[in-house]
Amino acid sequence: EADIYQTPRYLVIGTGKKITLECSQTMGHDKMYWYQQDPGMELHLIHYSYGVNSTEKGDLSSESTVSRIRTEHFPLTLESARPSHTSQYLCASRPGSGANVLTFGAGSRLTVL
Amino acid sequence: DAKTTQPTSMDCAEGRAANLPCNHSTISGNEYVYWYRQIHSQGPQYIIHGLKNNETNEMASLIITEDRKSSTLILPHATLRDTAVYYCIVTGNDMRFGAGTRLTVKP
Numbered sequence: 171e172a173d174i175y176q177t178p179r180y181l182v183i184g185t186g187k188k189i190t191l192e193c194s195q196t197m198g199h200d201k202m203y204w205y206q207q208d209p210g211m212e213l214h215l216i217h218y219s220y221g222v223n224s225t226e227k228g229d230l231s232s233e234s235t236v237s238r239i240r241t242e243h244f245p246l247t248l249e250s251a252r253p254s255h256t257s258q259y260l261c262a263s264r265p266g267s268g269a270n271v272l273t274f275g276a277g278s279r280l281t282v283l
Numbered sequence: 284d285a286k287t288t289q290p291t292s293m294d295c296a297e298g299r300a301a302n303l304p305c306n307h308s309t310i311s312g313n314e315y316v317y318w319y320r321q322i323h324s325q326g327p328q329y330i331i332h333g334l335k336n337n338e339t340n341e342m343a344s345l346i347i348t349e350d351r352k353s354s355t356l357i358l359p360h361a362t363l364r365d366t367a368v369y370y371c372i373v374t375g376n377d378m379r380f381g382a383g384t385r386l387t388v389k390p
Contacts, residue, residue: 201378203378205380207324209324212380212381212382212383213321213327213370213380215378215379215380218377218378228379229379258324260326262326262378264378270315270317270332270374271317271329271332272317272319272327272329272378273329274325274326274327274328275326276325276326277324277325277326279324
C-alpha cells in the first residue's frame with residue numbers, strides 16, 4: 171500500500187497555464203525527490219529536499235520550482251506550461267537515516283497542448 | 284559521487300536465472316548498493332540492497348565483489364513478469380538513476 175500520493179494522476183492543459191503537481195507522504199520521511207521521465211527514457215532527478223525549508227535543483231535543467239513548508243508535502247509548480255514540459259513526473263521519499271529505501275508515488279502524467 | 288555502469292539490455296529465458304551486472308568502481312567504503320526495477324511507467328520498486336556482504340530476500344540475491352567495485356543482481360527463476368528496467372544505484376550518488384538495464388524475459 172503506497173504511503174506517498176501524487177495528484178493529479180493525469181493532466182492535459184494548455185500552453186501558458188500555471189500548474190502544481192502535488193506530492194504528499196505519510197511516513198514522516200525527511201528526504202523527498204522529484205523525477206522527470208519521458209516514455210522509455212531515463213529517470214532524471216529535477217529537484218530534491220532534505221527537510222523543511224530545504225530544496226535543491228537536480229541534474230536536469232527544469233523550469234519548475236518546488237517548496238517544502240511541511241515535512242509531508244513537496245509540491246512542484248510550473249508557472250507557465252509549455253509543450254516541452256509534457257512528461258511523467260514521479261515523486262519519491264526516503265528516511266533520513268536507516269535503510270534509506272526510496273518509496274515512489276504513482277506519478278503524474280502531464281500533457282501540455 | 285560514485286557512478287554506476289550497467290549494460291543497456293539483456294535477455295533471459297523464462298525459468299532461468301537472470302544475472303544483471305553493475306559496475307561501481309568508485310564506490311566509497313560507507314556507500315550502499317541499491318537495486319530497483321521499473322515496470323512500464325510505474326514508479327521504480329525497491330528490490331534489495333547491500334554494503335559488502337551478499338544479501339538474499341524473497342525477490343532476489345545480491346552478490347557484491349570483495350573489492351566492492353561491482354555487484355550482480357540475481358533473479359533465480361525469471362518469469363515474464365520480471366521484464367522491466369533494472370537500476371543499480373549507490374547511496375553516495377543520492378538517488379540518481381542511470382539508464383539501467385532493460386531485461387526482457389522470453390518464453
